[in-house]
Amino acid sequence: MRARIAVPLLTAGAILAISLSYHAYRERPRPDDPDWLLQRADEQAWLNQWIDAAPVYHRAELLFQQRNEPARALYAQVSQMMATSETSSFAPQIASLSDDLQLPAARDPETRLRILIIRGMLETNYDAGLATKTWTEVGELARKQNHFMLASRAMGEEGIAAFLLGDVDGAQAKVMKAYLVAKYLGDPAARVRYASVYGAGLVALKKYDRALKPLDEAIRVANTTPGVAYPSIATASKIEALGGLGRYQEALMLANDAMARVTARHLNMHISELLRIRAGIYERTEQAKLATDDYQAAIDIGKKVSDWRGLLQTGGSLAALYEKQGRLEDALRTIDDAIEANKQIPDELYFLPRNLSIKARILARMGKTGESNTLYQKSADLIDSLLAHAPTANVERELITSLQQVYAGYFDSLCTQNKLAEAFRIIENARGRFEAESLEHVEAAPPRPASEIDQKLVRLNLALLNTDDPARRAIIVDQIGDTEGRLPSESLEGRTAVDPVSLAQLQADLGPKQILVEYVLDDPRSYALAITRTAVNRYLLPPKQTIEQEASDYRSSVMQRKPDAATGQRLFQQLLGNIPEYKRNDEVILVPDGELHLLPFSALNDGPHYAIESHTLAVSPSGTVFHLLKERERALDAKSRPYVGVAAWTQVKPSTLERILRGVNGPKESEFVPLPESREEVETAGADLPKPSTILLGADATETRFKDLPLDQYQVLHLALHGYVDPTYPDRSALVFAPEKNGQNDGLLQVREIRRMRLNASLVTLSACDTGVGPAGAAGINNLVTAFIDGGARSVVSTLWELEDHSTTRLMTNFYANLKTESKAQALRDAQLELLRAGFGPYYWASFELVGDPDNLVFAGSNPPSSSHVAQGQVMLQQTGRRPL
Structure with missing residues (x-):
């Protein structure tokens, strides 16, 4: 708030x-x-x-x-x-x-x-x-x-x-x-x-x-x-939201109307608030003089009425604007006033880390490096104090994202001083933080049983599925939102935030031919940290805005089956090609930032070839998560059950799936189709892996049947399902199981439920569309993949866009055959290369990526027998086209 x-x-x-x-x-x-x-x-x-x-x-x-x-x-x-x-x-x-x-x-x-x-x-x-x-x-x-x-x-x-x-x-x-x-x-x-x-x-x-x-x-x-x-609060906040969305003219019109209303009634604090917000819009639209005037007028009012909170917030914004203009003395004076205002309300810490980091940046530009480092460290410590009270993964990610300039600024300063080990530690404080905390506590904490509120959500989702009346659906969707707000908090409070892995520890985890590349996107410049067993180096990259725009454009072109070779080559050169260590090592672990989480690195153009043709590529939420997953992989219980495969949509009418998804986010105009080849996919995978396997097909592939399995005993979970991604409410993203007659579950295995699982799987394969998609920020990406890692999975194979059913089945069949003799990342790469060499373009194979620990054989030294247990509903054997979302 x-x-x-x-x-x-x-x-x-x-x-x-x-x-x-x-x-x-x-x-x-x-x-x-x-x-x-x-x-x-x-x-x-x-x-x-x-x-x-x-x-x-x-x-x-x-x-x-x-x-x-x-x-x-x-x-x-x-x-x-x-x-x-x-x-x-x-x-x-x-x-x-x-x-x-x-x-x-x-x-x-x-x-x-x-x-x-x-x-x-x-x-x-x-x-x-x-x-x-x-x-x-x-x-x-x-x-x-x-x-x-x-x-x-x-x-x-x-x-x-x-x-x-x-x-x-x-x-x-x-x-x-x-x-x-x-x-x-x-x-x-x-x-x-x-x-x-x-x-x-x-x-x-x-x-x-x-x-x-x-x-x-x-x-x-x-x-x-x-x-x-x-409604002054709502109006002021809407102005700010419109500005944040780039709808500047709407924002300014609403701001000017609101200003006239509050000025007529001499509401000084409301006037000050509107001046600050309008100044931010002027600043975004490069009207620096108007922005400076509004910020200063807001500060003058704040001083008159002792509005300490307004002074510390507006003062930080004006100081940052002065610093951007090179007016360092004005910037320093203004930020000192803002920090002084915070002393009048010492219990309120939210804006203090940002203001300390602004002062640290100003001092660094003035050549006062020691003072700057001290202030940056204080600001990072204060963020840790705020995060100690974060109740959920979402809140923790949102807080880190809102204060990301502190981490990015400190990282930039330390890199400039060539203190790379310290710079790595700072950025790791933010990256994958919740996944790291979950991995440290996943074995100690028993799974939380479904509460009354969880059960109410199931009833509401089912009610939404069973009505076509628009007015009734609108009411139920509102009730779903209200009920989600009352979910019991899976509190992180009281946990000790994990210490990030040290650079030396991470280097010891890397193989002789492995390189970990961690990206930090910021303006006016970005960085890549290239880490091998014996060295660490940092490389300058273009500004965040430039990289993210090109990454988004390239992903769109691949999804449209028209990859832009020029953009792919440029991105490759910026992100990988200019790193000498990349050329000397065959296996790459990527720690993306921002929109890079959605970039198909495997399809970047290395000259006439794709990156996947020369390197094995995997992704990790952070270096710390990579380290913890390696430790958990080494402790894997080899006596656990080998495999469970689920394929619900072997035969289903498209309307049935649409009605289920109404329980998530209202009606959808989609192209859902049956996935008959998903049956072959899960059965073939089961045949390639040790036995006994468990396979749920068709009408038997329900959420209840799946949850009733001893999921903490399986080494491999393969879920060939339809998926749903909600970028606005990421906890609603879900895998869609077959509908149930008794209504015990709603058929949606949502992110909030996955996080509560206690898995022990070396590999989870999400053979569904867009499972690697979600909102990304400074703390990483929030999606189905990270939910499974939170729940205890060591590695997750996911997708960056919709799938085509036939080529997906072919890729997955080869992937599981390869797992008998190859590491997880190598098995996926070879399956992708098989499609590439067969003439399939990047759309068909570059969507797949492996997140987590890329190494080790899933079943070292095993010879799979020939029997499996299949619980099968009706199966339609006709061929299909796409496997959409």
């Missing part, structure tokens, strides 16, 4: 009384009755109309004083503070409210509750540590006084404060609960706030596409509910 918190929505009026009398003051106004006036003002404040409510509260205060009711007069007095809270410093206002709590009139329960609410709102904008304590007390008092909707709002405010303090797990749970209460029990103002806050959090983590849905919901509810205040 964003650090900026706009004026909150809470008040302490009695909910029942408000709902029953909402229209009464319009019909029978009683301007001399202070009780009626107070009720009217509370109704307005409950909808966040604090400015409109202020004069009504003031009139009520005077009348209560005349009636000698000091408790009610104090209630009305403090309620007026929110209307003017942004025109002066928060500190004296908070102190004044604390003094009010000591007054005899504050012994009245309603008055005490109101004072605490107003103080909590101010503290949320000022100091999240103070706000946490206040909102906890508000929640307790509200429940005692039967103000249950207010208690729910207080819980949501605790969640906002928790996020600002780095407790992402607690924040998500509390904000989501408050949102659900507001949505389903009819509190539109609170629904607007918590949908806004949720969307703002996604914006802070650069999940712009995902953020637009809750932000648009907040804006829609506010615009269609009479009396609800202008």
Whole structure:
């Protein structure tokens, strides 16, 4: 969630009384009755109309004083503070409210509750540590006084404060609960706030596409509910999201409209927020003067009202802009002011690592290398502190991605100083971090059984499968999203983050003819670290934007079966050809970054040949994960069961599969077809491997049958299925099994379920489309492959685009035949080369890649017998074309 918190929505009026009398003051106004006036003002404040409510509260205060009711007069007095809270410093206002709590009139329960609410709102904008304590007390008092909707709002405010303090797990749970209460029990103002806050959090983590849905919901509810205040948080966050998506004109139009609205009401913090966001858009569109002016104006307002959080956020942005312009003294002065502002709210750490790294970069440019290194290390340590509270893999990846400039900047600085071992350690702190943590704990932690929320998701997915009504499906899809937000956290908190592998350890893991190439993409330059058993060297690459654009273009051309030889040659030269160690070693382990995760390295042009013709290529999430997988491979239990193969879609109507996928992300217009050759694929693989094997075909290839197997005992899992990839919600990506009659499972083995498995497999083959695809960031890629590695697999064969059924079966048949005598990576390479030599273009073979440990025979010294166990449903034997997603 964003650090900026706009004026909150809470008040302490009695909910029942408000709902029953909402229209009464319009019909029978009683301007001399202070009780009626107070009720009217509370109704307005409950909808966040604090400015409109202020004069009504003031009139009520005077009348209560005349009636000698000091408790009610104090209630009305403090309620007026929110209307003017942004025109002066928060500190004296908070102190004044604390003094009010000591007054005899504050012994009245309603008055005490109101004072605490107003103080909590101010503290949320000022100091999240103070706000946490206040909102906890508000929640307790509200429940005692039967103000249950207010208690729910207080819980949501605790969640906002928790996020600002780095407790992402607690924040998500509390904000989501408050949102659900507001949505389903009819509190539109609170629904607007918590949908806004949720969307703002996604914006802070650069999940712009995902953020637009809750932000648009907040804006829609506010615009269609009479009396609800202008949705300032949602509007500001949507402007930022549109800017992040490159929709600059839309963003500027919305920003200018919002600016006119908040300026008319003299809302200083809202103005400052909009100035900062608009400055960012100006900066992206290379309007440096306008950006500088807006940043400086935002800082001036922040100083006036002691908006420490705004000062540290905006100051960092302005300092970075000055540094880019070469104004180093201005940059240093500005970033020092921002860091100083952070001292006023020392518990809030989110922006401090970024600001320290900006200062470190400035000092490095000024020649103060020692000071720069110290600050970079402090910023990296602070990120480790934030990550210690990350509840899930997704949150951890998002935090690392949002702070990637710290890692990239430190790495760049150390490389410039030729401290390559230290540079390797820094970048490994981010790469594949969750996979490494999972591998260290996978044996110790038992799998979590399905919770009630998991079971509810299954029921919702099945309900979506069984309805064709668009309105009903839209409701169920929303319920799926709400339910996912309440999934129990598979918390990483309390684990000690693994130490990254040292450069020396990694070098000892490499074979005599192996090279590991780790990429770091950044602007204005990128790097490749080339590591062998005896040496490490770094090589300069073009800027991140250049490499990623060319990588995306080349992948698209291969997918269209029209590979662009010129782009392939250029990428090869940049990424591999200019590395002398590449030419001297036959086996390459690649640690990609950003869009390179989706690049078919095997199909890059090395002159008239492809890279795969001279080298064996494999991928690893990080050097640390490579090291841990090597250790686990050495400890493989040779007595485990050899093989399980699954092929569900040997015969199925396309509409059946489409209906199943509606349980994931709504209706799809797809070209799903039966996969009759998948039967031959899994049976042939089973025949090539030791026995007894287990094979599930057709109608028997259900999710329940698969999960009931002793999966931790199999060495090889081969899943020839349809796959579904959700780039927006990666935990929803799934392998699609046959439908079930009893509805025990929904047929979707999703990423969130795969992570909870406790596998012991040397090899998992995902013979489905796009299984290697997913959102990529500084922490790596989030997809089905990494989920299987998290679950305990040593190696995973995956795909980068849709498959063609016949050539896939041919490749897989050769791959498993090769496994009898070759390492995993070599077996895959030789199977790919067989297709290449038979005249198949890169589209048919370059999609496949091996992720994880590429070495060792899966079944060393084994002679496979001839029997297998087959559980078979109906099989259609006609030939088919593509094996689409």
